[in-house]
Amino acid sequence: MRIDIITIFPEQFESVFKYSILKRAQQKNLVQIVIHNLRDYSTDKHKKVDDYPFGGGAGMVMMIEPIYNCIQHLQSQNRYDEVIFLTPDGELFEQKTANYLSTLNNIILLCGHYKGVDERVREHLITKEISIGDYVLSGGEIAAMVVTDAVVRLIPGVLGDETSALSDSFQDNLLAPPVYTRPAVFNGWEVPAILRSGNAQEIENWRHEQSIKRTKERRPELLKK
Ligand code: 6GU
Numbered sequence: 001m002r003i004d005i006i007t008i009f010p011e012q013f014e015s016v017f018k019y020s021i022l023k024r025a026q027q028k029n030l031v032q033i034v035i036h037n038l039r040d041y042s043t044d045k046h047k048k049v050d051d052y053p054f055g056g057g058a059g060m061v062m063m064i065e066p067i068y069n070c071i072q073h074l075q076s077q078n079r080y081d082e083v084i085f086l087t088p089d090g091e092l093f094e095q096k097t098a099n100y101l102s103t104l105n106n107i108i109l110l111c112g113h114y115k116g117v118d119e120r121v122r123e124h125l126i127t128k129e130i131s132i133g134d135y136v137l138s139g140g141e142i143a144a145m146v147v148t149d150a151v152v153r154l155i156p157g158v159l160g161d162e163t164s165a166l167s168d169s170f171q172d173n174l175l176a177p178p179v180y181t182r183p184a185v186f187n188g189w190e191v192p193a194i195l196r197s198g199n200a201q202e203i204e205n206w207r208h209e210q211s212i213k214r215t216k217e218r219r220p221e222l223l224k225k
Contacts, residue, residue: 001104001155002032002078005144006070007111008049010037012141022149025158033148041070050114059115067110067121074108083108083127085117086140086147090129093147095170097130101147102154109147111140173222177210 005013013035017026025031039047043065050060071083081104091097101107110117110126122129132143152158159165169176180191194206215222 062117090131098150177207
């Protein structure tokens with residue numbers, strides 16, 4: 001899979017994809033993450049990428065031209081399955097969205113800023129709009145990082161243990177059960193005996209019960225899905 005990210009803050013991404021699972025996925029060539037500086041696609045002598053809104057009002061609007069140039073350039077080199085705009089008024093990002101995106105070959109993530117982008121970008125260039133939750137971030141960059149992380153870990157071969165993405169919270173609309181490691185007793189606080197029993201079937205049953213209990217307590221609406 002290839003993920004192209006278009007941003008006015010390319011430096012913000014420098015360290016994020018250099019650790020842990022995302023780093024390993026790139027080293028194994030399971031994903032290629034390419035960051036593009038939108039300013040490089042501005043034809044303006046000051047590398048301008050935003051301008052005043054028609055009709056007046058506060059805040060700047062991201063211009064269509066640099067975005068068009070950048071997307072055209074990428075599309076001349078690769079075929080993209082989705083061109084995604086990160087925006088608080090997009091469709092809510094959920095595990096099923098991550099599952100879907102992880103099945104694609106190439107995607108573009110466009111990070112929004114200022115008061116938004118020229119609506120013609122959304123009408124003519126974008127195929128999908130994603131929000132990562134009902135709160136407002138300063139820009140789409142952190143949202144693009146969230147989406148990238150959630151998607152890349154689902155690509156087959158990225159996680160060491162192929163089954164571990166399936167046991168993630170939300171994969172079956174259940175929260176994950178509690179986990180423990182040594183020591184078996186710390187400060188008088190004990191690990192549940194069943195996890196030390198060696199009975200695989202009973203452990204699996206216990207974990208499933210705990211998942212349901214936890215979901216009922218914390219996220220009851222998930223059980224209705
Ligand atoms: Cl994708 N962008 C911004 N700016 N704010 C958000 C968001 C995205 N998702 C939730 N809040």
